[in-house]
Amino acid sequence: MAFLALLLSACHSKEAAVTAEAAAPVTPVQVSGIGKTALSDYLEINAVSAYLQKSYVKANINGYIQSVNAVIGKQVSGHEILFSLVTKEARAIGNTVNQLDPAFKFSGVSRIRADQSGFISEVSHQKGDYVQDGEALAVIINQNSLVFLLDLPYEFRNLLSINKTIELSLPDGEKLKGTLGGSLPAVDSAGQTQRIIIHVQPGHNIPENLIAKVKLIKTSRPNAQILPKSAVLSNETEDQFWVMKIINDSTAVKVLVKKGIENDNSIEILSPVFGTGDRFVITGNYGIADTAKVKILK
Numbered sequence: 224m225a226f227l228a229l230l231l232s233a234c235h236s237k238e239a240a241v242t243a244e245a246a247a248p249v250t251p252v253q254v255s256g257i258g259k260t261a262l263s264d265y266l267e268i269n270a271v272s273a274y275l276q277k278s279y280v281k282a283n284i285n286g287y288i289q290s291v292n293a294v295i296g297k298q299v300s301g302h303e304i305l306f307s308l309v310t311k312e313a314r315a316i317g318n319t320v321n322q323l324d325p326a327f328k329f330s331g332v333s334r335i336r337a338d339q340s341g342f343i344s345e346v347s348h349q350k351g352d353y354v355q356d357g358e359a360l361a362v363i364i365n366q367n368s369l370v371f372l373l374d375l376p377y378e379f380r381n382l383l384s385i386n387k388t389i390e391l392s393l394p395d396g397e398k399l400k401g402t403l404g405g406s407l408p409a410v411d412s413a414g415q416t417q418r419i420i421i422h423v424q425p426g427h428n429i430p431e432n433l434i435a436k437v438k439l440i441k442t443s444r445p446n447a448q449i450l451p452k453s454a455v456l457s458n459e460t461e462d463q464f465w466v467m468k469i470i471n472d473s474t475a476v477k478v479l480v481k482k483g484i485e486n487d488n489s490i491e492i493l494s495p496v497f498g499t500g501d502r503f504v505i506t507g508n509y510g511i512a513d514t515a516k517v518k519i520l521k
Contacts, residue, residue, distance in 0.1 A: 252507035252517045254469055255451055257497045262447035264484040265438040266379060270391060270421060272433040276368035278338045280361040282354045286310040289332065293346050293361045299337045306335040306360055311353075341365045342428065369429055371401065373437055374416040382439045383419070391423065391435040399423045399435070442484060448496065449489040454503045455482060466492075467504040467511065469519070475504050477513040 280293070290307040299305065313331020345362040348354055371391060375383075383403055391399040404420035411417075421437070423429075450466065457464045464482050467475040483491035504517065511517070 249473075249516045249518050250507050250511050251520050252467075252475070252504045253520050254502040255454060255505045256503070257492070257499060257501055258449045258489070259446055260449055260489075261443070261445050262449060262484045262486065262489065262491055263440050263444070264442040266382065266441050268373060268375065268437050268439065270371035270373040270435050270437045272429050272431055272435070273370055273372050274344075274364045274366070274368050274431060275370055276339075276365035277344075278341065278363040278365070279359045280305055280335060280337065280363060282306075282308060282356055282358045282360055283335065284308055284310055284333045285355050286331070286333070286353070287314055288348055288350050288352045288354060288360075291346070291348075291350050293343050295343055295346055298340075298342045299363060300340045301337055303337045304334050305337055305343075306348075308333045308335065308354070335360065337363055339363060339365060344431075364431075366428060369423060369425070370404065371421040371423060371435055371437070373419040373421055374411065374414065375406075375419050375439075377410055377415050377417055379439070379441075380417065382441060385443075386439045389421065389437055389439065391421070391437055393433065393435050397425075399425055401437075444484060444491065447484065447491040448493075449491055450503055451505050452485065452488060452490050453505045454508070455480065455490050455492075456508060467508045467515070468497075469502040469504065469517070472519060473516055475508070475511065475515050475517045 286308040288306055289309045291305070292303075293299075293305040310331040310333075341363045343361055344364045346360070347358075348360050354360065383406075387403055389401050389403065391401050393399065401421040401423045404422050406420065407418040409417070454466050455464055456466070463479065465477050465479045468478045470476050478495070480495070481493045483493045485491065504511075507517070
């Protein structure tokens with residue numbers, strides 16, 4: 224009787240184990256393999272557009288503005304007439320002197336020309352205004368002098384040696400190629416930043432004070448071991464990271480990893496080194512336990 228009771232008890236235990244195993248939750252998941260690619264870590268900083276060369280069109284006499292050929296945004300060539308000025312005396316007496324003596328050819332009119340080619344960014348006076356000798360009438364910007372000014376924290380100055388060519392992202396999505404130029408021999412005392420000049424050739428007019436995003440490479444790995452960001456999980460304090468690795472078609476185990484560089488889509492796995500055939504859970508992995516039962520979705 225004792226033997227029969229023991230046998231019945233063993234059968235019940237086996238049935239209970241089978242029932243428990245059958246009742247274990249199965250999580251539907253999607254998986255991905257390990258990848259190898261070049262990966263870089265960036266420092267992102269704002270840069271502001273500026274024109275380094277500006278020419279001021281100035282009055283050369285005291286008088287009234289007789290005509291204006293300067294319009295903001297207009298492209299002008301060197302020596303193009305922008306303003307005509309007439310002296311107070313000539314405006315007062317008109318053509319009386321010429322009527323008395325035609326050989327005198329008195330006009331009292333002075334024509335102001337552009338010193339250089341470019342586009343007009345500012346017009347300070349209009350027709351009829353009285354101006355004095357040396358007063359600024361307009362500003363011409365040399366469009367070939369466009370640069371972006373980057374205020375780089377001094378602690379990252381070593382990045383300049385590995386970022387001779389960089390990419391700038393404008394607010395409208397346009398990408399510009401830039402080359403690092405010189406740096407100003409001064410550091411902002413409050414922010415401890417040094418101003419760096421970036422030369423660009425956009426092929427069209429760029430307004431001043433436009434903010435662009437600049438990415439400077441901090442670290443670059445030519446053959447990094449990467450996984451999708453969704454494959455890497457962490458604890459609340461983000462000092463421990465792991466992945467759920469598929470060991471067969473129905474079980475996922477927790478594997479602690481050390482992560483490196485990451486971008487918008489991928490994370491570098493520094494250790495351990497995985498094989499090309501290894502598979503990792505990328506969806507459905509949040510909150511599942513070690514050695515969880517899973518069902519791989521196609």
